[in-house]
Amino acid sequence: MLRKIRITLACVCFVLLTLLFLDFTGTLHHYLGWMAKIQFLPAVLALNIGVILLLVVLTLLFGRTYCSVICPLGVMQDVFARIGKKQKKNRYTWSPAKTILRWTVWGIFVLAVILGIGSVVALLDPYAAYGRIAQNLLSPLWRWGNNLMALIAERAGSYAFYSTDVYLKNLPTFIIAALTLTVLAVLAWRNGRTYCNTVCPVGTTLGFLSRFSWMRPVIDKEKCISCKLCEKNCKASCIHIDEQSIDYSRCVVCMDCIDKCPKQAISYAPHRRSKAAPAAVQEVTAATATEDSATAKSGKEGMDRREFLTLTAALTGAAALEAQTKTVDGGLAAIQDKKAPKRQTPIVPPGAFGIRHLSKHCTGCQLCVSACPNHVLRPSTDLQHLMQPVSSYEKGYCRPECTRCSEVCPTGAIRPISRAEKSSVQIGHAVWVKENCIPLANGDTCGHCATVCPVGAITMVRHESGVMVPAVNDFHCIGCGACENLCPARPFPAIYVEGHEMHKTL
Numbered sequence: 001m002l003r004k005i006r007i008t009l010a011c012v013c014f015v016l017l018t019l020l021f022l023d024f025t026g027t028l029h030h031y032l033g034w035m036a037k038i039q040f041l042p043a044v045l046a047l048n049i050g051v052i053l054l055l056v057v058l059t060l061l062f063g064r065t066y067c068s069v070i071c072p073l074g075v076m077q078d079v080f081a082r083i084g085k086k087q088k089k090n091r092y093t094w095s096p097a098k099t100i101l102r103w104t105v106w107g108i109f110v111l112a113v114i115l116g117i118g119s120v121v122a123l124l125d126p127y128a129a130y131g132r133i134a135q136n137l138l139s140p141l142w143r144w145g146n147n148l149m150a151l152i153a154e155r156a157g158s159y160a161f162y163s164t165d166v167y168l169k170n171l172p173t174f175i176i177a178a179l180t181l182t183v184l185a186v187l188a189w190r191n192g193r194t195y196c197n198t199v200c201p202v203g204t205t206l207g208f209l210s211r212f213s214w215m216r217p218v219i220d221k222e223k224c225i226s227c228k229l230c231e232k233n234c235k236a237s238c239i240h241i242d243e244q245s246i247d248y249s250r251c252v253v254c255m256d257c258i259d260k261c262p263k264q265a266i267s268y269a270p271h272r273r274s275k276a277a278p279a280a281v282q283e284v285t286a287a288t289a290t291e292d293s294a295t296a297k298s299g300k301e302g303m304d305r306r307e308f309l310t311l312t313a314a315l316t317g318a319a320a321l322e323a324q325t326k327t328v329d330g331g332l333a334a335i336q337d338k339k340a341p342k343r344q345t346p347i348v349p350p351g352a353f354g355i356r357h358l359s360k361h362c363t364g365c366q367l368c369v370s371a372c373p374n375h376v377l378r379p380s381t382d383l384q385h386l387m388q389p390v391s392s393y394e395k396g397y398c399r400p401e402c403t404r405c406s407e408v409c410p411t412g413a414i415r416p417i418s419r420a421e422k423s424s425v426q427i428g429h430a431v432w433v434k435e436n437c438i439p440l441a442n443g444d445t446c447g448h449c450a451t452v453c454p455v456g457a458i459t460m461v462r463h464e465s466g467v468m469v470p471a472v473n474d475f476h477c478i479g480c481g482a483c484e485n486l487c488p489a490r491p492f493p494a495i496y497v498e499g500h501e502m503h504k505t506l
Contacts, residue, residue: 002268003255006068014075021134021370022142024164029371029408036367036410038070039127040202045113045361046412059206063213063253067196067203073126074196074203074252076133077188081235084189090232092192094240097247102197102204109201116356119386122364126200129180131365132387136177139370140166165375165395173366173379173387192235197250207249216271217257219244223265230257230266338394339491341433346380347391347479347499349398350425351406351417354502355385361413362388368405368414374398376481377405388413391427393481393497398427400454400480423455426504428479428497430458430472436494439467449483449495458483458495470495478506 017035019028036042043051055066067074084091105124112120122128143166150161168174187194196203210216219230221244231239234257238250258266345355349368352358364387369377375395379387389405391398400423406414417425430449438446440463449470450458457477460468470483472495479497487493 003259006065006253006255010069010075010078013070014072017072017130018134018138021131021367022139024139024143024146024370024373026371026373026404029404033408033410036127036365036408039410040066040071040206041121041125041127041363042365042410045363046410055206056209059209060213062215063210063248063251064203064206065253066206067193068252068254071126071202072130072134073184073200074193076130077184077193077195078235078254080185080188081192090229092232092234092237094231094234094242095237097238097250098198101199102207105199106201106204113360116360117384118359118362118364118388119383122362122387123176124199124201125363125365126196126202128363128365128387129184131367132173132177133181135366135370136169136174137181167395169369170379170381170387172381173364176387188235192237193250193252194237196252197236197238210251211248213248214270215268216248217246217251217253217255217266218269218271219246220265220267223263225263225265227262229260229262233257233260337491338493340392340394341484341492341496343496343498345428345499345501346382346385347428347481347497349377349389349391349405349414350422350427350503351403351409351414352503353415354500356501358388358413359385361411363411363413364388365410367408367410371404371408373404374402391481391497391499393485395485397481397485398479400478423478424506426478426500426506428499429474429477430479430483430495431498432470432472432495433492434469434494436489436492437469438489438494439463439469440465441489443467446488448486448488452482452486453477454480454482476506 013035016032020032020035023029037046037048038051038055040052040055042048043055058065068078069075108120109124111117112124143164146161147163147166150163153159153161184195197207219241224241224244226241228241231241235254236247236250236252238247239245239257240247253268255268258268348355348358364379366379366387366389368389369379374397376391376393376398377389378392380390401419403417403419403422406417409415434440438444445468447460447468447470450460455476455478457473457475458470459473461471463469479499481497484493484496487495
C-alpha cells in the first residue's frame with residue numbers, strides 16, 4: 001500500500017510539473033506555478049525559507065521522499081528503471097557508496113553557486129535538467145499536436161484551438177537536453193538511481209539529512225531469510241543483506257524492498273537504535289556518519305506609460321501587419337528571414353536587474369522560455385551564461401504589458417514586476433544602423449520604427465539627403481525591441497537593441 005501511495009503521488013507531481021513546462025497559453029501557471037517553487041534548488045536560490053524548512057523537515061521525518069515523489073528527474077529515472085525491470089527482473093545488487101565522488105561534485109556545485117557560474121549550476125541541478133528536457137524535447141511534440149487539433153477544428157468551423165510556432169530556440173541547449181535524457185535513460189535502465197546517488201548535488205544534500213530520518217525502512221533480522229530479493233530490487237543499490245544494513249543516505253524510500261520481501265522482514269517504521277537493528281548495523285551507521293562528518297568539514301512613470309500603451313495598441317497592430325508585408329525593394333523581392341544582429345551586451349528580461357543577478361540565480365530550467373508568449377526569450381549560447389534566458393527579437397518583441405517571465409521564475413532570477421514598473425525599466429536602448437535603413441538604401445518612405453515604438457522614444461527627422469530617418473532618444477527607450485522586430489529591412493534590421501549590463505529605472 002505504501003508503495004502504491006508513493007507511486008500515485010509521484011505520478012501526480014510529475015504530470016503537473018510537466019504540464020507546467022508544456023503550457024504555452026499561460027493558464028496553468030496561475031494554478032501550478034507553486035510546483036516549480038517547491039523544488040529544492042530554486043527554493044534555495046530564491047531564499048524561500050519556508051519551502052527550505054519544509055523540505056528539510058520532510059527529509060528528517062520520512063527520508064528522501066523528495067527524490068522519489070517531488071523531483072521530476074528522479075521520477076523520470078524511475079520510469080526508465082521500470083522499463084528495464086520488465087526486461088530483466090532482480091537485476092540490482094548492493095554496491096558501496098561513491099562518497100568521494102558525491103562530495104567532490106557537491107563541492108564543485110556549491111562553489112559554482114557562490115561564484116555565480118550559472119552554466120555549471122544549470123548542468124547539475126536536477127530540476128533544471130528536467131525542465132530542459134521538457135522544453136526542448138517534449139514541448140515541440142505537444143505544440144505539433146496542438147497545431148494538428150487546430151487544423152482539424154478549423155476544418156470543422158471551430159476555433160477552440162489556435163496554432164502556435166514550433167521552432168528550434170537554441171541548438172546547443174537542445175543537444176544538451178538530448179544527451180542528458182540519453183545518459184539518464186541508460187543509467188536508470190541499467191542501474192536505477194546511479195545519477196541520484198553519485199552526481200546529483202541535491203541528492204547528496206538530502207542524503208546527508210536522511211541519515212537522521214525518523215521513519216525509514218528497517219530490516220527485522222529475526223524474520224529475514226537472506227533471500228536477497230530486497231537487495232536485487234533496490235534501485236538505489238543501498239541494501240547490503242549480508243550485513244543486514246541499509247545505507248540511508250542513498251535510500252530514496254521507493255518502498256520496492258518492502259513490496260518484494262516474501263517474509264515481511266522489512267517495514268517502514270520509526271528508527272530505534274537499541275533494538276530495531278542489529279549491532280553490526282549500528283556500527284556501520286556510526287562509521288559512515290563519522291566519515292561524512294569529516295568530509296563535510298573539509299521614481300516612476302508607470303501609469304502614464306500604460307495609458308500611452310492603450311492608445312497606441314491599435315496603431316501598433318496595424319503597423320505590424322504592414323511591416324510584415326513590406327519588402328526591402330518596394331515589393332519586387334521575397335522577404336528574407338530576419339537574422340539576429342550581433343550585440344555587444346546580451347539583453348536579459350525586466351525584473352532580472354541585470355546580467356550579474358540573473359547569472360547568480362538562474363538555473364537555466366527554461367520555464368520562462370516556455371512561458372514567454374511573444375517568443376522573445378531563448379537560451380543563451382555564451383559559455384559563461386549557458387542556457388540562461390536572453391531576449392532576441394526575430395519572432396516578436398517584449399511587450400510592455402507582459403510580465404509572464406517574472407511570474408513563473410521560481411529562483412528569483414527574474415523578480416516579480418508589475419506592468420507599470422516594467423514600462424519604466426530600461427533593459428537596453430535602440431541603435432540605428434544607417435547602412436540598413438530602407439529610406440537611405442532606395443529612397444522609399446518607411447518610419448515603421450517610430451510608428452510602433454510604445455514609449456515614443458523614436459522620432460523621424462530629415463536626413464541631409466532629404467529623406468526621413470529615425471532618431472532615438474536613449475533616455476526614453478526601454479529596449480522592448482518593437483522597432484527591431486517590426487523593421488522591414490532584411491536580413492538584418494536597420495535598428496536593433498543593445499543590452500545593458502545593469503537595468504535602469506526611468
